[in-house]
Amino acid sequence: MKVGIIGATGYGGLELIRFLHNHPEVEKIDLFTSSDEGTVFSSRFGHLLTIHDEPLKKIGVNTLSNFDVIFTSTPSGVTSKLLPPLVGVGPKLIDLSGDYRLKNPHDYEKWYKKDSAPTELLKDSVYGLTEWNEEEVKKASLIANPGCYPTAVLLSILPFIKEKLIDPSYLIIDAKSGISGAGNKPSQATHFSEANENFSIYKINEHQHIPEIEQAIDLFAGVKTTISFNTHLVPMTRGILATTYAPIFEGVTEEQLIDCLLDTYKNNPFVRIVTDVNSIGTNRVKGSNFCDILVKLDKRTNRVTIIGVIDNLVKGAAGQAIQNMNVQFGLPQTDGLDVVPLFI
Numbered sequence: 001m002k003v004g005i006i007g008a009t010g011y012g013g014l015e016l017i018r019f020l021h022n023h024p025e026v027e028k029i030d031l032f033t034s035s036d037e038g039t040v041f042s043s044r045f046g047h048l049l050t051i052h053d054e055p056l057k058k059i060g061v062n063t064l065s066n067f068d069v070i071f072t073s074t075p076s077g078v079t080s081k082l083l084p085p086l087v088g089v090g091p092k093l094i095d096l097s098g099d100y101r102l103k104n105p106h107d108y109e110k111w112y113k114k115d116s117a118p119t120e121l122l123k124d125s126v127y128g129l130t131e132w133n134e135e136e137v138k139k140a141s142l143i144a145n146p147g148c149y150p151t152a153v154l155l156s157i158l159p160f161i162k163e164k165l166i167d168p169s170y171l172i173i174d175a176k177s178g179i180s181g182a183g184n185k186p187s188q189a190t191h192f193s194e195a196n197e198n199f200s201i202y203k204i205n206e207h208q209h210i211p212e213i214e215q216a217i218d219l220f221a222g223v224k225t226t227i228s229f230n231t232h233l234v235p236m237t238r239g240i241l242a243t244t245y246a247p248i249f250e251g252v253t254e255e256q257l258i259d260c261l262l263d264t265y266k267n268n269p270f271v272r273i274v275t276d277v278n279s280i281g282t283n284r285v286k287g288s289n290f291c292d293i294l295v296k297l298d299k300r301t302n303r304v305t306i307i308g309v310i311d312n313l314v315k316g317a318a319g320q321a322i323q324n325m326n327v328q329f330g331l332p333q334t335d336g337l338d339v340v341p342l343f344i
């Protein structure tokens with residue numbers, strides 16, 4: 001397979017290269033840039049010396065139409081304009097940005113504060129939460145890869161909503177992310193001297209992933225609800241830990257909750273159900289495509305605590321994107337992604 005990556009110099013792009021390099025079906029990877037044409041990739045990213053020594057290429061619709069698949073890992077507002085001429089001309093398109101995730105263009109404009117992609121393409125794009133949308137992903141020509149927080153949240157709560165074990169009217173979701181979630185562009189909030197030794201909340205009640213999570217709960221569990229969702233920045237490089245608190249429906253036991261997870265994900269290689277409370281954390285999934293999930297019932301309050309953990313750059317971005325590519329091309333989901341987490 002011939003693969004193109006737009007946004008290769010960003011964090012998501014670098015992770016795509018890392019995994020695609022080990023993919024058994026990928027013969028050629030071309031890297032594209034909007035700002036650094038001609039620069040030999042390994043001269044800028046020394047860890048890829050001898051691995052990718054080719055120059056970065058200019059983005060051009062004619063060149064791009066010859067690929068089997070194109071990943072776009074660009075800031076929001078780029079692919080809404082870049083991808084329309086490429087839809088249906090050949091390559092499968094997998095977009096890591098938020099531009100094709102929200103079906104209602106007004107939602108995108110409201111939460112991202114940018115112009116939305118064309119409405120007809122929003123209709124045709126497939127939301128690539130692989131474990132929940134495999135049949136649609138197989139047929140998709142344009143995949144909207146889920147956001148990092150929504151991946152951790154949805155994989156951990158959807159089984160309970162679908163099976164009517166928790167009350168979806170009162171979901172409180174408290175999520176924390178490492179700094180690489182903000183991408184490679186320096187900012188005040190991610191400046192080392194201000195982010196280090198600091199644990200902060202941001203975008204209070206206004207995070208752009210709120211409508212994405214609500215839309216997916218409706219799509220996959222058939223429930224319309226509103227959520228309380230907040231995000232925090234943790235002084236570490238990678239990882240997301242999302243904690244959801246929800247009331248259980250009367251009589252639901254912890255055993256039922258665990259069985260529901262085991263049953264839902266029994267054929268999914270990247271979702272692990274953790275039962276030891278001391279064995280869940282971002283270092284258990286670091287560098288890998290795993291999503292670890294733990295559920296604990298608080299009998300005193302009749303509320304449940306649900307924890308989802310991922311590496312934001314892997315299961316939350318590049319890893320899930322490659323998992324979707326594998327499904328689109330009829331390959332084993334684990335192709336190129338079968339790695340052990342870094343842990344330390």
Ligand SMILES: NC(=O)C1=CN([C@@H]2O[C@H](COP(=O)(O)OP(=O)(O)OC[C@H]3O[C@@H](n4cnc5c(N)ncnc54)[C@H](OP(=O)(O)O)[C@@H]3O)[C@@H](O)[C@H]2O)C=CC1
Pocket residue numbers: 006007008009010011012013032033034035036073074075076078096097098146147148180181182183184185312313316317
């Ligand atoms: N970081 C994360 O954990 C996650 C990120 N995402 C989403 O994925 C996308 C990429 O994220 P991330 O890799 O972190 O972002 P980065 O900021 O690290 O990288 C984005 C890359 O996009 C390229 N780019 C910038 N402007 C343009 C443009 N106008 N046209 C084409 N390319 C452009 C740049 O490369 P160049 O200058 O060489 O063109 C840049 O290196 C974003 O939409 C992000 O929200 C999704 C899930 C998780």
Ligand SMILES: CC(=O)N[C@@H](CCC(=O)OP(=O)(O)O)C(=O)O
Pocket residue numbers: 076096097098147148177178179180181182183208209231233
């Ligand atoms: C730590 C951090 O800043 N994380 C980013 C992740 C967002 C992201 O990847 O968003 P889209 O793909 O939806 O654009 C944020 O909270 O905005």
